[in-house]
Amino acid sequence: MSETRTPGGNREWEEHADWWRASFTAGRDPEYEEQILPLVRELVAPRPGQIVLDAGCGEGQVGRMLSAAGATVVGCDASAAQMGVAGERSDPRAGPVLLLTRGAVEALPVRDGVVDAVVVVLVLEHVADLDVAISEIARVTRVGGRAVVVLNHPLFQTPESGWIDDRILGESYWRVGPYLLEQTTQEEVDAGVRLTFHHRPLSRYVAAFVQSGLVIEELLEPPPPPGFLSLAPEYAQSCDIPRVLVLVARRAGTEK
Numbered sequence: 207m208s209e210t211r212t213p214g215g216n217r218e219w220e221e222h223a224d225w226w227r228a229s230f231t232a233g234r235d236p237e238y239e240e241q242i243l244p245l246v247r248e249l250v251a252p253r254p255g256q257i258v259l260d261a262g263c264g265e266g267q268v269g270r271m272l273s274a275a276g277a278t279v280v281g282c283d284a285s286a287a288q289m290g291v292a293g294e295r296s297d298p299r300a301g302p303v304l305l306l307t308r309g310a311v312e313a314l315p316v317r318d319g320v321v322d323a324v325v326v327v328l329v330l331e332h333v334a335d336l337d338v339a340i341s342e343i344a345r346v347t348r349v350g351g352r353a354v355v356v357l358n359h360p361l362f363q364t365p366e367s368g369w370i371d372d373r374i375l376g377e378s379y380w381r382v383g384p385y386l387l388e389q390t391t392q393e394e395v396d397a398g399v400r401l402t403f404h405h406r407p408l409s410r411y412v413a414a415f416v417q418s419g420l421v422i423e424e425l426l427e428p429p430p431p432p433g434f435l436s437l438a439p440e441y442a443q444s445c446d447i448p449r450v451l452v453l454v455a456r457r458a459g460t461e462k
């Protein structure tokens with residue numbers, strides 16, 4: 207594929223945009239439908255006049271939901287292919303405004319302090335330079351505004367983690383990989399779909415927030431909701447292990 211990258215982007219998301227669209231959006235993924243979208247909506251509390259940046263918006267499902275609920279949303283993503291689908295799926299009649307613009311989390315295409323809330327859903331684990339990304343999120347958020355960051359749970363989704371059925375010992379448990387080791391891995395998440403993940407422990411995320419002036423107000427480890435488990439019963443045995451972690455932070459400082 208030709209060079210279609212913006213800073214921070216990578217070819218994987220150009221190649222796999224169709225896979226993401228077909229598998230995880232538009233009602234296809236029970237975890238988004240039953241957990242992630244309702245939770246983000248509750249935490250952002252979208253309302254008319256509120257400006258929200260959906261950073262790493264993918265094909266736009268989070269931004270569309272917030273826009274339909276009344277917020278003015280700017281969605282940006284490093285992948286041209288993802289932005290293409292987002293453009294096709296945006297409907298000006300569905301909400302107040304949904305603006306789409308290509309851009310990386312490490313260089314957000316937004317002025318300082320103009321955004322009431324930034325949402326970043328399952329993106330930062332694909333971003334190599336966490337400190338730059340978090341300082342960009344802080345930069346564009348107005349004083350008193352919020353950042354809502356959804357991550358694959360950094361502890362329980364450490365590389366090499368997962369459910370183990372040991373038939374010999376007769377034990378079943380969730381194995382945790384080398385949690386404290388920061389590492390970059392390429393994982394085959396589906397047949398022929400290889401994605402790069404940057405694993406770092408939770409303390410690295412907290413340090414990046416603190417350094418950039420984002421004060422963490424909530425840390426959530428939501429259990430899989432019943433609606434998700436009824437649609438994805440294979441997760442019932444590990445229902446006490448959270449799959450996602452949510453950080454909600456407020457931009458500290460004084461208004462200029």
Ligand SMILES: C[S@@+](CC[C@H](N)C(=O)[O-])C[C@H]1O[C@@H](n2cnc3c(N)ncnc32)[C@H](O)[C@@H]1O
Pocket residue numbers: 213214215216219226261262263264265266267268282283284285288309310311312326327328329332333
């Ligand atoms: C797992 S998808 C999540 C998409 C969307 N946030 C959602 O929840 O539907 C990850 C997205 O992050 C984007 N991404 C990866 N690295 C990025 C970066 N450095 N800057 C902006 N977007 C990035 C990818 O292009 C992809 O669309």
